[in-house]
Amino acid sequence: MPVSQRELYIAAPMEKVWDFVSTLDNVAMCMPGYQRHEVIDERESVWYLKGDVGLFQKVVAFVAHIERMDRAEGLVSFTLAARDENMKGEGCFRAWPEGEGVVVQLELKLEGGGLKGPLVNALLSSTLPDDLEYLGDRLKEVLERDAAVGQ
């Protein structure tokens, strides 16, 4: 399964970071290719993301489901299941205070299944790091901007 990981420092209080990432729809809006999302309930939503695997772009609907949310550990994990595509994945945020900010670890896994799985995974392996880079940059930008406004 193609996996990408990233660790970054966000100059914002732990409480703000937690409040943001524990509402999964905030994360959806920071995903690359975000188009819109629909809230199903407090643990599940549908993310419409325009993906680009280097050949063409496609809007894929992912059902995002929170698997675990542990404030004490600063951990949010979720699964992703594509509608109309043989593709699934999972994501994880882990955050802890450091200095006046927060260190955030991000992990994103996405896997194509079925006959064409190997080909899809080869394409995802080349694009997933860029996707996570974008997600981390967006989270940092939004949270640090909000923190600055709040000061």
Add this chain to the structure above:
Amino acid sequence: MQYRAECDVLVLGTGAAALVAAIRAHDGGAQVLVLERSDKIGGTTSVSGGVVWVPNNHHMAEVGIPDSEEEAWTYLRRLHGGSSNEELLAAFIEWGPKMVRYLEERTPVRFAAMEKYPDYHPDWEGGKPGGRSLDNEPFDSKRLPPEVAKRIRKGPLLGPFTHREASTWGPVRNFDFVLMANRVRDKILTLGTALIAALTLGCVERSIPIELGVRARRLLVEDGRVVGVEAEENGQTVRFRARKAVVIATGGFEWNEDMKKQFLRGPELAPTSPPFNEGDGILMGMAVGARLGRMNDAWWMPSIQLPGEEYEGRQLNRLLINERAYPGSIIVNRAGRRFVNETCNYADLGKAFHVFDPSTYDYPNIPAYLIFDERYHSRYHLATVMPGDEMPGWVAQGNTPQELAEKIGVDPAGLAATIERFNRFAGEGVDHDFGRGGTIYERHYGDPDVGPNPTMAPLDTPPFYAVEVRPGSLGTKGGLEVNGKAQVLNVWGEVIPGLYACGNAAAAVTGAGYGGAGGTLGPGMTFGFLAGMHAAAE
């Protein structure tokens, strides 16, 4: 007048015809400059299968298929049926094989004969069971300078396989997806992208500059001779001087709605090319009095659309090739009736969409639908949906033909009757209505494990499925009329000095017909070769 740049031969476009023209003009001693309006190199070729159809090419002997100029003449005369002219065909038959040999001897382009891929009319006199269609060898894009490699247009429609591999594998369940994945990882290109990358390396080796983001708009004419172009670059108007000639190779007009409306024989609703083919070169030629040919025609391709897919900001249109020939599928119109041999070549099939009903004053075969059943789904693919994948929501389904028909707005009784009739034919293996799977070409995309006709099986396993099929095209066929030297003619049939055309910007060399896979690129590259050779000698 101030010029942004000057050269001997100015080539407009970066498809295979254009790059061959550039290479040949350079080798003829000309200083060459290539302009491309998009930010990628490759044009329509890059997104194509990259097959090059050239009768009597030297690779045919390697696979034991003899050919001759005489056989090529016999086949091509019937193919064009008076819609082309013998000067063009003579040039193609003579220079096509020379062009192939030249590229292989002097550039990184490498071909191999597709011995199992027949002409589109292999049963005609002069037709061949294989060999005239040339496949590209895989190309390692790491051979290109990195800044050039990232500018090669990638094809969104076909996987990183060669046609010879696909012919050997058969239905998609046998495809080697691990091999294809390794090619993605290793940046190995195939098909049209490989052809463009190899030709681009040929340009790099010759230091031929290719300038991207420059859209030629008007020809500059002095004393009746074309001497350059006016172009748009970063919102500015700039001029380029061509001391010897301008070669127009800017593709067709399938993305120009006005030109399609004015010229084409019927609706074209789904171009599969990059959305930059807006007839720029044809319009420029018209403005200086060029004669037009075959403007009503296109390289038709039945196409389907998957919701949410985009290419260059426009809806991506997908080719419908194998799916039409797999057992357990048919194509029907609004009345639920079949209207064409689904396995015939795509260009000729496309013409069946344009049957006009003078009573209802519309096109009864638009929209059309590919209909298939669950047994098909368990064995064959539909676009990105593989056997074993859950059927996506964009595919209509019903537990009976009538229920399916209701959902897609097709006559339920008509569809049920059609399926019942087709199922009888399938048991017999003979399509008494349209002759489906009647030639070796038509059986090529079938399932060899199915008999007696590898393209026919009953649709009898629910649920039944449907997707809309649109009259699309690989590109348009009409354009500037040229002579056997690729020189553009004016409305009186006289040469316009300093102006050449090739590829889909020129009127199709083979007229109304489509000789075989690569029937666009073979003549296109041959006339690119001729354009470059004669332009350099001006």
